[in-house]
Each structure stands twice: as structure tokens, then as C-alpha cells.
Ligand SMILES: NC(=O)C1=CN([C@@H]2O[C@H](COP(=O)(O)OP(=O)(O)OC[C@H]3O[C@@H](n4cnc5c(N)ncnc54)[C@H](OP(=O)(O)O)[C@@H]3O)[C@@H](O)[C@H]2O)C=CC1
């Protein structure tokens with residue numbers, strides 16, 4: 001059995017990790033932390049876990065975490081970087097659901113996250129945990145940076161075309177919508193029901209911290225330094241990300257060739273579903289499931305629109321983290337992740 005700890009067990013990604021890991025056949029969750037709720041039973045906080053979890057929250061005590069095989073950090077940015085080096089030195093593997101190890105350039109990190117990187121040596125060995133593109137590296141990694149939710153949807157959608165050099169890198173637009181659980185479980189006025197329901201608004205238009213993450217990964221995949229306009233929107237729904245991606249082909253392609261490119265690239269990928277050409281994937285079709293559904297459109301010759309949907313808490317966070325853990329421990333990548341999405 002793999003002995004697992006979760007640091008940050010009262011946020012939405014922490015409790016989603018529990019939902020996925022408690023029934024996982026190769027895992028025993030032995031530590032789950034919350035400084036505020038230490039000593040309290042987890043299932044008193046999250047009644048959906050009654051009958052499935054008899055753990056109590058503890059403080060994130062190094063003496064407890066050092067004994068584990070892997071620790072997931074479901075914590076705000078800046079927490080994992082202070083704890084990961086010590087854990088790695090003790091032979092514990094680390095998967096960070098936050099952003100501490102996603103950007104390899106410490107100056108870019110400081111610019112977007114407003115803090116200096118305090119673990120540059122660990123950062124240098126971290127692997128970007130998008131298995132569809134970094135599978136071999138994840139298998140060997142001791143430290144995995146789980147991608148952001150928007151970057152997962154945008155990269156999986158754009159990468160096949162960008163990797164083959166068929167898209168003009170100067171005309172890339174990612175227009176994205178997220179459910180409010182993407183903003184975490186803390187109390188903020190903008191997340192109150194009267195504020196967030198029955199309304200849609202863009203945010204971060206002139207700059208969002210996921211833009212440098214998306215640009216860095218897609219530049220590496222395409223072999224060209226590229227830029228993108230990334231505009232996120234808050235939607236009156238709980239889970240889900242819908243990315244509408246716009247690009248222009250360098251030369252015309254038939255719809256069938258475009259479809260074939262994606263179908264081939266993701267053939268055999270358990271968690272990427274290339275839908276029939278011209279489909280309209282809905283966030284509802286991925287709710288609770290570790291899957292990204294992609295559909296291609298070409299409204300005019302050369303103008304490509306790619307639709308990509310995920311559940312921000314699953315393929316965008318906890319599910320992808322479990323997928324990475326399976327890889328790191330040489331387990332089948334889909335173990336414990338075969339959930340069908342919730343509908344309706
Ligand atoms: N929500 C989403 O859709 C996604 C979120 N993410 C990222 O995942 C991470 C977790 O997000 P989310 O689940 O929303 O929850 P929060 O960001 O609200 O994290 C809360 C958890 O972290 C713990 N925590 C906070 N500070 C510390 C600290 N200094 N040391 C130890 N534990 C601490 C809290 O418990 P306590 O304070 O009691 O110890 C709490 O359990 C974030 O980095 C987020 O950006 C990534 C992808 C998607």
C-alpha cells in the first residue's frame with residue numbers, strides 16, 4: 001500500500017483528493033491536515049465522507065509527514081515550497097496542487113505570485129505533471145507540479161496543432177470560463193450566491209497568473225516562444241472549465257485531416273476524449289470525471305476553433321494529481337479514476 005498524506009484537507013481540492021483516494025485500491029490515506037481543525041473528525045466537516053473516512057485532522061507535523069510515501073499539498077501558493085525540500089530529503093515524494101513548482105523561471109514566478117521562490121533547487125528537479133505530454137518524466141519524478149486548471153484545458157486543446165507547427169503562433173486566443181469552486185473554499189464577497197449567481201464576468205483580462213504557465217508549456221511543446229491572449233470568466237456554476245480556443249492555420253487543412261491529427265495524438269489516452277468533428281462538449285459531461293473532452297471546428301477555411309472542457313477539481317486538480325501519483329508509483333495510470341461523469 002502507498003501511504004499518503006494530504007496537507008490542506010479543508011479546501012475543495014483536498015476533499016476531492018479524499019473522494020478519489022479513499023476507495024483507491026493501492027492507497028491508504030494516513031494523514032490529513034488542517035491547522036484550524038486539528039483534532040476534528042474529517043467526516044464531521046464533509047458529511048459526504050461519512051462511512052468512508054474515520055480520520056481526524058492533524059497539524060502538518062513533519063514527524064508525521066516524514067513517514068509517508070507521498071504527500072499531496074492542496075494548499076495556497078507558497079506553502080509547498082517551504083516543506084518539499086525536507087520531505088524529498090527523507091525520501092517522501094511530493095505532488096503540489098498549487099503553483100510553487102509550475103514555473104521554472106524564478107523571476108517569472110516572483111513577478112506573478114508576488115514572492116521570491118524559496119526552494120530553487122527543488123524547483124530545478126520538479127516535473128510539470130501533465131502526463132499526456134510529460135509521461136516519462138512524471139514516472140521518474142520525486143516532485144510533481146500539478147498544472148493549473150485553466151492551463152490543463154488550454155494546453156490539451158492547443159498542443160496537438162502547435163506541436164506540429166500548423167498554427168500561426170501570433171494569433172492565439174484562449175477564452176475560458178470557470179465555475180466558482182475554482183476560486184477555492186474561502187469566504188469572498190464575489191463568491192456569495194447573490195454576487196456569483198445569474199451573472200457572468202471576465203477577470204484578469206490584462207494579466208492572469210495562468211498566462212505565463214500556459215505560454216511556457218506551449219512554447220516548449222511547439223519549440224517557439226509564443227504569446228497568447230488568455231481571458232478567464234467566472235460562470236454561475238459550481239464545477240467546470242470551458243475553454244474556447246481560437247487559432248489560424250498556416251495553410252488550409254481539411255476538417256477530416258484536422259480531426260485525424262487530434263484523434264491520433266490522443267489515441268490510447270485514457271483521459272482525453274476527442275469528440276466527433278463539430279461537437280459541442282458541455283462542462284456537465286465531465287462533472288466529477290478525470291477527463292478532458294475536446295471538439296474541433298473550422299467555421300471558415302484556416303480559422304480553427306477548439307473547444308476543451310474539464311472539471312476544474314478533477315482533471316484540473318485532484319484527479320490529475322492521482323493520475324500523476326499512479327505514474328510515479330508504476331501503477332496503471334487510470335487506477336481509481338474510472339468514474340463516469342455526473343449527469344445531470
Ligand atoms: N479550486 C480549484 O479548482 C483548483 C485549485 N488549485 C490549487 O490547489 C490549491 C488548494 O486549493 P483549494 O482546495 O481551493 O483550497 P485553499 O487554497 O482554500 O487551501 C486551503 C487548505 O490549505 C491549508 N493551509 C493554508 N495555509 C497553510 C499553511 N501555511 N500550511 C499548511 N496548510 C495550510 C488550509 O487548512 P488550515 O489553514 O486549516 O491548515 C486548507 O485546508 C491552491 O494552491 C489552488 O490554487 C489548483 C487547481 C484547481
Ligand SMILES: CC(=O)N[C@@H](CCC(=O)OP(=O)(O)O)C(=O)O
Nearest residue numbers: 098099148149150178179182183
Ligand atoms: C474561478 C477562479 O477564481 N479560478 C482561479 C484558478 C484556480 C486554479 O487552478 O488555480 P491555481 O493556479 O491557483 O492552482 C483563479 O482564476 O485564480
